Amino acid sequence: MMTDTLDPPAPSVDPGQPANLNACSLLHPRREAFEYGLLPIPKLVFTDPIQTLAPLKQKLAAQSPNHRVDSASLADALQISIDHAKLVLDTLSSVLCSDSDPLVRAKADETDSVGANVRDLVLFLYIQSYKKLLPKPHKDSHAVADVWPSTSAFDGYLSALSPLQLVRSNSRRFMPSQADEEAHQLSYLQKHMANIISLLTESSEGEDEESQVLTVEHFEHLGLLIRFGDKELEGTPLSQAAPFFANSDPDMPAAPVPITQVHGWLLENIACSLEHISERASPKENGPLNTSDQDVPMSDASITSAKSAASSKGLCFIEGISKSSFVKQSSDLKGSSVKVLNCHDSAIYILAPLRYATVYGCSDATIVLGAVGKVVRIEHCERVHIIVAAKRVCIANCRECMLFLGVNQPPLIVGDNHKLQVAPYNTFYSQLEEHLAEVGIEANINQWDKPITLGVVDPHDSLSHPAGVSDAQAESATSLDPDLFTSFLIPDWFGGEHTGSTKENPFPLPNAYLESQQRNKNNLEEIKQALGNAPLADTRKRELSNALHVYFKDWLYASGNIRQLYCLQGD
Structure with a gap:
């Protein structure tokens, strides 16, 4: 059996196997x-x-006859808190490949009664040893400096792990390209595949590797970690794409296969896929790919700044929007996942049902995400207002951000964050309730004010960290003062062309925020009535109007709502 430190063995295939076993399928x-x-x-x-x-x-x-594990059993086995065990099950649920799994279909209060499949759980725990690629500096540091201010109130006293120092100015760090990440993840799987497969077998004590076999049912659990990318195999169950299980009858499952045969076939196809990625990547844009496992810095690469959305394998990229507005709805998106990268001083609206979403490296922006049924990850952002309805959200290494949340699970806050504020969801658009239902979000459950805060240091990060800070507690988020809570109006760009049933915010507001909202509404009506009834001469009315415009303009800039006016400009 391969250990954690050995290099992967050379792919080997039984020469007695059919020829199609050697055919390369892109993994x-x-x-x-x-x-x-x-x-x-x-x-x-x-x-x-x-x-x-x-x-x-x-x-x-x-311990479990049905091979499903609840949070109490997991907490006891790993000696972790029950809250952390529940977080493990919730996180596993959000990344399982099959929506038919009972854990995925369970409601918020049913997770423990359903539990996680043992094999899915151990594979999930195994990849917690994965280290992410080192981020890379942007090649055009001057262009970055144009949109990221060079000074901040936080400069001068932040720790060596400050996100400001990690992501800003000439040392500004960027998310690795999709090709780089894919190659790095494949390389990790290549190195550890023997161990991973062995966790799926029904091995007996003392049984050697040569005699261990893998059933078609257990092979399917690899779908948590890998998928086939050939066009003709898209959407095909993992086992049906493997030659040793292909075309097996569910009523008469294929015979178990030796794990050495499965391992050899997977390694061969991973090697083929890595070669394909290397050939596909543009050396001019990305530099040579670094496919080595942990602890090796990646090559420099730049993320293309483009005011457009491009989809790849169900993933839509929205990159480099600056001082503008950007709107996408369901019909505009080809994928079910979105990444919003390096956008600045803009208003961005993604009004669609999604599975996953990432917001990375954005500053001074307002970002509205429709309904995200799995996870939203918000990372390395500064002074961003984010409004999102989601099953769960994770915030990492952000500062001075305000998050208006409609979330079914407690927000997860990790890394080095500063001055985060959370508030209840505060907007709607006509199709919101249909989108919530489509992705399985329950509007009557909102845990926006129950954040879970983990440590400052991410053990999956390849960056080195100072000694003695591994257990430092991350800064949590504070709740927005109800007196400062306001509703956010999404412009109707399409003139009612896309009608839906949603007429108001579907997430119930806590009493303090509801009262504040009503109080602000009443105050506005009183001011309008007082101004309308004021016995002023025309010149005094003009002076009052000019003064109100000045104060309104100052408020637009101070609050960040000036971005809303971008929606009235031509792109």
Whole structure:
């Protein structure tokens, strides 16, 4: 069995197998597991995963006749808190590949009664040892400086781990390209595939690797980590794309296959896929790919700044929007996931049902995300207002951001954050309730004010960290003062062309915020009535009007609502 430190063995295939076993099928890592499934909980990061997880799997399976694990059993087995165990199950649920799994379909209060499949759970725990690629500096540092101010109130006293120092100015760091990340994740899987497969077998004590086999049912659990990318195989169950299980009858499942055969076939196709990624990537734009496993810096690469959205394998990119507005609805998106990258001083609206969303490296922007059924991750952002309805949200390494949330699970706050504020969801658009229902978000459950805060240091980050800070507690978020709460109006660009049933915010407001909203509305009516009845001469009315315009303009800039006016400009 391969250990954590050995290089992967050369792919080997039994020469007696049919010729199609050697045919290359493009494999892709399931980026959702790596981008949204890593939890910075030190007790989940094992120095030798296989030595810990193999006996853990046996223990958990023995305790549960149906091979499903609840949070109490997991907390006891890993010696973690019950809250962290529940977080593990919720996070696993959000990255499982099959929406038919009982854990995915469970309501918020049913997670423990349903539990997680043991094999899915141990694979999920295994990849907690994955280290992400080092971020890379932008090649055009001067262009970055134009949109990221060079000074901040936080400059001069932040720690070495400050997101400002990590992501700003000449040392500004950018998310690796999709090709770089995919190659790095595939390389990790290549190195650890023998261990991963062994966790799926029904091995007996003392049984050697040569005699271990894998059933079609257990092979399917690899779908958490990999998928096939060939066009003719898109959407095909993992086992049906594998030659040793293909075309098997569900009523008469295929015979179990030796794990050495499965391992050899997977390694061969991973190697083929890595070669394909390397050939596909443009050396001019990205530099040579770095496919090595942990602890090796990636090559420099620049993210294209373009006022457009491009989709790739169900993923839509919105990049480099600056001093403008940007609107996308369901019909404009080809994928079910969105990444909003490096947008500044703009208003961005993604009014669509989504599965996953990432907001990365944005500043001084207002971003509205429609309904996100799995996870939203917000990372390395500054002075951003984000309005989102989602199953769950994770905020990492952000500062001075305000988040108006409609979330079914407690917000997760990780890393080095400063001056975050959270508030209840505060807007709507005509199709919002249809989109919420489509992705499975319950509007009557909103846990916006129950954030879970983990440590400052992310053990999955390849950046080195000063000694002694690994257990430092991250700064949490404060709740917005109800007196400062206002509703956000989304412009109707389409003139009622896309009608829906939503006429108001579907998330119930807490009493304090509801009273504040009503009080502000009453105050506005009183002011309008007082101004209308004021016995003023025409010149005094003009002076009053000019003064109000000045104050209104100052308020627009101070509050950031000036971005709303971008929607009235031509793009």
